[in-house]
Amino acid sequence: MKIAALVGSNRKDSYNKLLVKYMKEKYAGKLDIDILPIDELPFYNQDKEMDPPAIVEDLRERIKNSDGILFATPEYNASISGMLKNAIDWFSRVDLVMVNKPAMIVGASMGAMGTVKAQIQLRQILNAPGVGTLTLPGNEVFVGSVQNKMDEQGNLTDEQTVQFIDNVVDNYVQWIKRVEA
Ligand SMILES: Cc1cc2nc3c(=O)[nH]c(=O)nc-3n(C[C@H](O)[C@H](O)[C@H](O)COP(=O)(O)O)c2cc1C
Incomplete structure (x- = not known):
């Protein structure tokens, strides 16, 4: 299954980037994760949405050709x-490439709460009419205190977290099959 991944941090050593890279390798037999370079997108501008920059067209196509979307969000100011x-704003206009795509959310932060507030908001955003993903219910992946749960290569080392994400990925694969059926 081809999955387009949107990672919300442009930081070189981003934990969310590492988490998605880890997932890309670990679940390669189940998910073919394409990490989209959303950090190269210009600021959304409604004046340009009918004739957008090439990168917008390119990433729209990659989302359109995917079976689902993986969102990895940091938490910035709640x-x-x-x-x-x-x-999300670029992909919610003109060509509504996210509508009805099965989505899964993960988030990592150094705080104990592990992006809880960000993910509550993200679920609300994904429910907007132009976005309209079919987001896997429940299955909330909050990787809090992430600096203590990853090694220097970006591998998750916390067994409980590893098992939880294993389980959520299986649920996501079932969810995609259910949505496609
Ligand atoms: C502008 C800014 C605001 C932040 N606000 C929060 C916050 O509200 N809650 C939280 O848990 N962490 C917060 N953090 C810390 C981030 O969780 C931490 O920097 C994390 O590593 C960001 O994700 P990344 O590693 O993928 O870049 C904030 C960081 C920045 C730069």
């Missing part, structure tokens, strides 16, 4: 990052 919101 919300998602501007970068992730910017990408």
